Amino acid sequence: MALEDKRVPVTLLTGFLGAGKTTLLNHLIRDPQAGRIAVIMNEFGDVGLDHDLIEEATEETIVLQSGCLCCAILGDLAETFGVLLAKRVSGLVDFDRVVIETSGIADPGPIVHTMMTDRQIAQAFRLDGVVTLADAATGMNTLDQQFEAVHQVAIADLLILSKTDLVDAFDLTRFEKRLSGLNSSARRVHAEHGKVPVGTLFGLIAMHKDVTPSDVDSWLGMSANMMEEAAKPDPFAGLSGFGSKPAAPATFNPSMPAAQHGHDHNICSASIEVTDPIPAEVFDTWLDTLIKLRGPDILRMKGILHVEGLQYPFVFHGVQHIFDAPVPLKTWSGEDTTSRVVVIARNIEEADLSASLKVLLMRPEDGAMSDHLPGGMMADTTKSPL
Secondary structure (H helix, E strand, C coil): CCCCCCCEEEEEEEEECCCHHHHHHHHHCCHHCEEEEEEEEHHHHHHHCCCCHHHEECCCCECCCCCEEECCCCCCCHHHHHCCCCCHHHHCCCCEEEEECCCCCCCCCHHHHHHHHCCHHHHHEEEEEEEEEECCCHHHHHHHCCHHHHHHHCCCCCEEECCCHHHHHHHHHHHHHHHHCCCCCCCCECEEEEEEHHHHHHCCCCCCCCCCCCHHHHHHHCHHHHHHHHCCCCCCCCCCCCCCCCCCCCCEEEEEECCCHHHHHEEEEEEECCCCCCCCCHHHHHHHHHHHHHHEEEEEEEEEEEEECCCCCEEEEEEEEEEEECCCCCCCCCCCEEEEECCCCCCCCHHHHHHHHHHCCCCCCCCHHHHCHHHHHCCCCCCCCC
């Protein structure tokens, strides 16, 4: 039996300047359902926590009346996590989870990468999800002008749309279409006066042994609601360049930006479903080739894999060439053997990424896998796979 993962869950809260991270944080720390939270932030002065929440403050930490703890980044993230862990082990503080509030102009990718590669952090903490706030009122211009904002959207597990009451239905639909083009697998919720139900913020990554099929579908952005929404006719087809593309085959679902806005053309997300279990050598060759050639350009990769010869499927998650340890789902029903893989990448042509994913539909008897990869994805695959 697998040991329980006792690492502290960490939520990365990001979003561009003025998107509403501070307002969300103030609501979060007031909510008793959130439990005890350690909030890591860049500078206290930038956060603007409500004064009536603060019980005690020093240069390094703020203790809140709710029992939550806020701490400033001391130098680098690893050092801050080390201090937090030492205080928790010594009994000076106690917390159930950590929320990292990033700078509005920060690219969240390096933070996720650090959490997965730093041994000290990885042994005591685990990424629970990336939450990105997107300002519906100014978001279109922000995405046009700030590439960091594009990355914040592309890497998210959950997108929270703020200030939706300040825009009309047409502009809101345009904005949501653009967000979907950048990251089709992320769930989207609308904030009500800067607040969302606490339950929507946590448990976003389905990397745990008791995960359910609906958890995986939600994480991969393949819930029935999203499939149904994708099948509806587009009322804005042909207007302002937001027309829908023709539907893809049922086994292959590419999700590309709906329009070439600013930096958006550098980002693409694509997904695939494979009904039958995948031969191990097919998956290994595909992953090994993609990571060797384009590893730095893989912003996120996640999925559930049913592999031939294995009793249970497993879920996996990676950033660039770094992957969390795959989690076998020993409670999974044997009825559904559909594998689902989602890739979010930058600076990769749509045709190359799509053709790469289609390799997962192949069988070993079809010939050498590398022969079927697009020209831009060819590599020596004779080395041991990842």
